Amino acid sequence: MTQLQMRILIADDMEAHIRRLERTFSGHEDFECIARASSGNEAVTLAAQHQPDVILMDIEMESQYAGIHAAKQIHEKHPHIKIIVLTVHKDENFIFAAFQTGITDYLLKNASDVEVIEAVRAAFKNESPIRPMIAEKIREEFVRVKKAEASLLNIIQIISELTPSELQVLRLLCEGKKRKQIAEERCVEYETIKKQINSILKKFQMPDAAKVIQTINDLRIFEVMRKL
Structure with missing residues (x-):
């Protein structure tokens, strides 16, 4: 039986971080990285074009809140796409602003590969938890x-x-x-x-x-x- 693949778009302006995520997902047959964006605007365009299942979205790209603005636009036009914010920001202003856009989960960039994998799988299944930091x-x-x-x-x-x-x-x-x-x-x-x-x-x-x-x-x- 063919395993259902989760189609992922990565939005981050740091090439090294994109490559790290791509390596993480490459070791699992149920993931496919279908596109990468280096800005919030590009993420909006690629989301419409590729219709990924899950987007891993950085916040601070071409502007301080670029990822949040992009998440809002994507959620309004494509509410079925799950968006996980993956960022260095743990300030409540960023957290609440992000969740107000309709994102599914919020992870810090120091999360382990296992945590990222589990977060994507949970988002895909509509089973994302409320993390202790968020709670x-x-x-x-x-x-x-x-x-x-x-x-x-x-x-x-x-x-x-x-x-x-x-x-x-x-x-x-x-x-x-x-x-x-x-x-x-x-x-x-x-x-x-x-x-x-x-x-x-x-x-x-x-x-x-x-x-x-x-x-x-x-x-x-x-x-x-x-x-x-």
């Missing part, structure tokens, strides 16, 4: 999001307790206005603005206005409020 990044992101949600709800609650005057002063502070400018704009005494800012700090339980401003601007509170 940890997901857990960290979940914790970060939950903390941000809790912080946002807390800030919204505090803002709801501000007086209309305090809210206006806070908005002007977040716009970069100085206390004297705010007093002039609101046609009130400078001391009145100082008292209102002190009241704001007490409600936020923060030591200085700079910390409050940073928190509000990081969460884009007034930007969201303008859209309501």
Whole structure:
């Protein structure tokens, strides 16, 4: 019985790495390297032309995110093609950006030949695992999001307790206005603005206005409020 071959396209701008992968697959009868690309743009073209089963895609080629942009285009036009990112980048920004394109798996270039072979076979069978590194990044992101949600709800609650005057002063502070400018704009005494800012700090339980401003601007509170 003839063994079904997995047709592979390798996209990498490093010739040495392409040759290493080709040698790895050459020792297995169920793999066939049908094409090689040295850029993301070329990978998109060759994917359409050859319709491989699996693509091993580097990220940083002609640009920092070339492989990610290519993966997105390929997945949109040929969703049946499995894409495995094979890269040196283990930063969560690259990982999440890659998975958002619809890739199947994410491996680091220091993965062993056995790991690469197993990853391709798993992708071909729709059995790709969630790797420990990816699971940890997901857990960290979940914790970060939950903390941000809790912080946002807390800030919204505090803002709801501000007086209309305090809210206006806070908005002007977040716009970069100085206390004297705010007093002039609101046609009130400078001391009145100082008292209102002190009241704001007490409600936020923060030591200085700079910390409050940073928190509000990081969460884009007034930007969201303008859209309501």
